[in-house]
Amino acid sequence: MDKPLKILHASLNNRVMVELRGGRGYHGTLDGYDVPHMNLVLKNAEELARGESTAKHKTIIVRGDNIIYVSP
Amino acid sequence: MDKPLKILHASLNNRVMVELRGGRGYHGTLDGYDVPHMNLVLKNAEELARGESTAKHKTIIVRGDNIIYVSP
Amino acid sequence: MDKPLKILHASLNNRVMVELRGGRGYHGTLDGYDVPHMNLVLKNAEELARGESTAKHKTIIVRGDNIIYVSP
Amino acid sequence: MDKPLKILHASLNNRVMVELRGGRGYHGTLDGYDVPHMNLVLKNAEELARGESTAKHKTIIVRGDNIIYVSP
Amino acid sequence: MDKPLKILHASLNNRVMVELRGGRGYHGTLDGYDVPHMNLVLKNAEELARGESTAKHKTIIVRGDNIIYVSP
Amino acid sequence: MDKPLKILHASLNNRVMVELRGGRGYHGTLDGYDVPHMNLVLKNAEELARGESTAKHKTIIVRGDNIIYVSP
Amino acid sequence: MDKPLKILHASLNNRVMVELRGGRGYHGTLDGYDVPHMNLVLKNAEELARGESTAKHKTIIVRGDNIIYVSP
Numbered sequence: 001m002d003k004p005l006k007i008l009h010a011s012l013n014n015r016v017m018v019e020l021r022g023g024r025g026y027h028g029t030l031d032g033y034d035v036p037h038m039n040l041v042l043k044n045a046e047e048l049a050r051g052e053s054t055a056k057h058k059t060i061i062v063r064g065d066n067i068i069y070v071s072p
Numbered sequence: 073m074d075k076p077l078k079i080l081h082a083s084l085n086n087r088v089m090v091e092l093r094g095g096r097g098y099h100g101t102l103d104g105y106d107v108p109h110m111n112l113v114l115k116n117a118e119e120l121a122r123g124e125s126t127a128k129h130k131t132i133i134v135r136g137d138n139i140i141y142v143s144p
Numbered sequence: 145m146d147k148p149l150k151i152l153h154a155s156l157n158n159r160v161m162v163e164l165r166g167g168r169g170y171h172g173t174l175d176g177y178d179v180p181h182m183n184l185v186l187k188n189a190e191e192l193a194r195g196e197s198t199a200k201h202k203t204i205i206v207r208g209d210n211i212i213y214v215s216p
Numbered sequence: 217m218d219k220p221l222k223i224l225h226a227s228l229n230n231r232v233m234v235e236l237r238g239g240r241g242y243h244g245t246l247d248g249y250d251v252p253h254m255n256l257v258l259k260n261a262e263e264l265a266r267g268e269s270t271a272k273h274k275t276i277i278v279r280g281d282n283i284i285y286v287s288p
Numbered sequence: 289m290d291k292p293l294k295i296l297h298a299s300l301n302n303r304v305m306v307e308l309r310g311g312r313g314y315h316g317t318l319d320g321y322d323v324p325h326m327n328l329v330l331k332n333a334e335e336l337a338r339g340e341s342t343a344k345h346k347t348i349i350v351r352g353d354n355i356i357y358v359s360p
Numbered sequence: 361m362d363k364p365l366k367i368l369h370a371s372l373n374n375r376v377m378v379e380l381r382g383g384r385g386y387h388g389t390l391d392g393y394d395v396p397h398m399n400l401v402l403k404n405a406e407e408l409a410r411g412e413s414t415a416k417h418k419t420i421i422v423r424g425d426n427i428i429y430v431s432p
Numbered sequence: 433m434d435k436p437l438k439i440l441h442a443s444l445n446n447r448v449m450v451e452l453r454g455g456r457g458y459h460g461t462l463d464g465y466d467v468p469h470m471n472l473v474l475k476n477a478e479e480l481a482r483g484e485s486t487a488k489h490k491t492i493i494v495r496g497d498n499i500i501y502v503s504p
Contacts, residue, residue: 003392004399004421020140021382021426022093032075036397037108038423039076060143061076063110063136066093068380070421092212094165104147109180111148132215133148135182135208138165164284166237176219181252183220204287205220207254207280210237236356238309248291253324255292276359277292279326279352282309308500310453320435325468327436348503349436351470351496354453363464364471364493381454381498396469398495428452430493 008033011072018042020066023050028060030072038064080105083144090114092138095122100132102144110136152177155216162186164210167194172204174216182208224249227288234258236282239266244276246288254280296321299360306330308354311338316348318360326352368393371432378402380426383410388420390432398424440465443504450474452498455482460492462504470496 011030018040019025028045040062047055083102090112091097100117112134119127155174162184163169172189184206191199227246234256235241244261256278263271299318306328307313316333328350335343371390378400379385388405400422407415443462450472451457460477472494479487 002394002399003401004394006392007401007419007421024140026141032078034074034076038399039074039110041075041079057141057143059079060141061079062141063139064423065137065425066140067423068384068426069386069417069423071417072419096212098213104150106146106148109148111146111182113147113151129213129215131151132213133151134213135211137209138212168284170285176222178218178220181220183218183254185219185223201285201287203223204285205223206285207283209281210284240356242357248294250290250292253292255290255326257291257295273357273359275295276357277295278357279355281353282356312500314501320438322434322436327434327470329435329439345501345503347439348501349439350501351499353497354500362466362471363473364466364469366464367473367491367493398471424495425497427495428456428498429458429489429495431489432491 005035007072008038008070011070014072016040016042017071018062019068019071020062021068022066024048026060026062028057031059034064038067038070040064040067040070077107079144080110080142083142086144088112088114089143090134091140091143092134093140094138096120098132098134100129103131106136110139110142112136112139112142149179151216152182152214155214158216160184160186161215162206163212163215164206165212166210168192170201170204170206172201175203178208182211182214184208184211184214221251223288224254224286227286230288232258233287234278235284235287236278237284238282240264242273242276242278244273247275250280254283254286256280256283256286293323295360296326296358299358302360304328304330305359306350307356307359308350309356310354312336314345314348314350316345319347322352326355326358328352328355328358365395367432368398368430371430374432376400376402377431378422379428379431380422381428382426384408386420386422388417391419394424398427398430400424400427400430437467439504440470440502443502446504448472448474449503450494451500451503452494453500454498456480458492458494460489463491466496470499470502472496472499472502 025048028042032041097120100114104113169192172186176185241264244258248257313336316330320329385408388402392401405417457480460474464473
């Protein structure tokens with residue numbers, strides 16, 4: 001398995017920070033992902049826009065297209 | 073089945089929030105989707121632009137390309 | 145058949161609203177489409193730019209790439 | 217044959233209007249196209265930028281990528 | 289052979305005008321191309337930015353991605 | 361093996377500079393990558409925005425999509 | 433072999449100019465490339481932003497995505 005996937009896999013059920021294009025990010029518990037799109041499912045996610053908390057989501061599917069980075 | 077699809081599938085016939093690039097969103101009942109594009113069909117959808125309701129659609133096909141997230 | 149296609153198919157010969165990126169839309173009779181690009185053929189289409197009617201087309205092929213949504 | 221291609225095919229040797237992203241368009245005689253890119257060849261094409269004629273081309277290959285619509 | 293390629297092929301060793309997104313163009317002798325990317329090789333190419341000559345290149349490989357049109 | 365991959369491979373466990381579209385970069389130890397996306401895993405990464413250090417990440421998965429260059 | 437690749441291949445170990453979207457360029461010795469992405473490896477590369485030298489890299493992998501042209 002490629003290293004980026006291995007890191008995603010090892011991050012399941014842990015909190016991750018996901019940053020998207022356009023100054024938006026999500027902080028939540030990684031509940032799943034798909035390959036090769038890197039669409040993510042986050043639980044108890046907090047949305048951050050330019051550093052400020054703007055919304056909370058119990059569950060959210062984030063499309064991989066807009067992701068800049070995922071940090072466990 | 074990958075987790076993002078599993079979550080979409082479990083959301084069928086439930087209300088979801090779909091946010092698109094460009095500050096627009098749709099709140100509606102998920103009636104279907106396709107793979108791998110993540111095009112969605114929403115019923116009784118309300119369009120939101122920067123937080124304000126701007127239109128209503130009995131049925132709408134939203135292209136997956138522009139989606140930032142789907143939240144059940 | 146996936147739900148988004150089923151809805152498109154069921155909309156053949158009916159009026160649909162197609163909204164594109166960049167504030168432009170088309171209101172016309174759906175005469176056909178292709179898969180997976182979602183290029184559409186509309187008949188007697190009215191072009192709308194930011195809500196105002198800007199042109200009419202007896203027949204128009206709209207590329208799927210720029211579509212945000214199709215609403216029957 | 218899918219409907220969008222059928223319409224393109226039926227437009228061969230006829231005048232078409234092609235509008236591109238960025239406010240530019242071409243009015244010319246459709247001399248050919250390819251699939252699935254929808255690259256077009258136009259003859260005796262007039263370039264229009266925001267409604268004004270800006271150039272003429274005896275022959276021009278227009279890449280499909282930038283096309284918003286083709287209207288026969 | 290599709291018509292757009294046929295026109296490119298017939299333009300080998302002839303002067304062509306290539307216009308790119310972003311207001312830039314190249315005028316040069318078409319020395320080759322590839323399929324399906326439409327990357328081009330031009331010889332004795334003059335770069336034009338918003339109508340003014342900005343550089344000359346003995347040989348240049350222009351990526352197809354950014355091309356709006358090629359005109360023989 | 362293609363040269364770009366060979367260079368990436370030879371950079372494993374070494375510090376690399378990764379520059380992304382939008383004026384952002386990461387300086388870290390290359391821990392892995394995938395093919396063909398060029399998604400990267402960096403360890404002990406420092407985020408740089410327009411030359412200034414803006415964050416630190418023990419581990420980060422950087423999507424290949426946004427990369428302009430990687431420099432060992 | 434397609435002509436664009438033939439030119440790239442013939443440029444190995446020679447100085448090339450690579451211009452990217454966004455007003456940035458690299459001048460360096462072509463050490464390798466891959467197909468079909470056109471990712472390039474440059475040695476002793478000088479980064480140019482809007483005509484001015486902004487950085488030097490002993491080795492750099494430039495992603496093909498952002499390339500406008502390569503000129504030997």
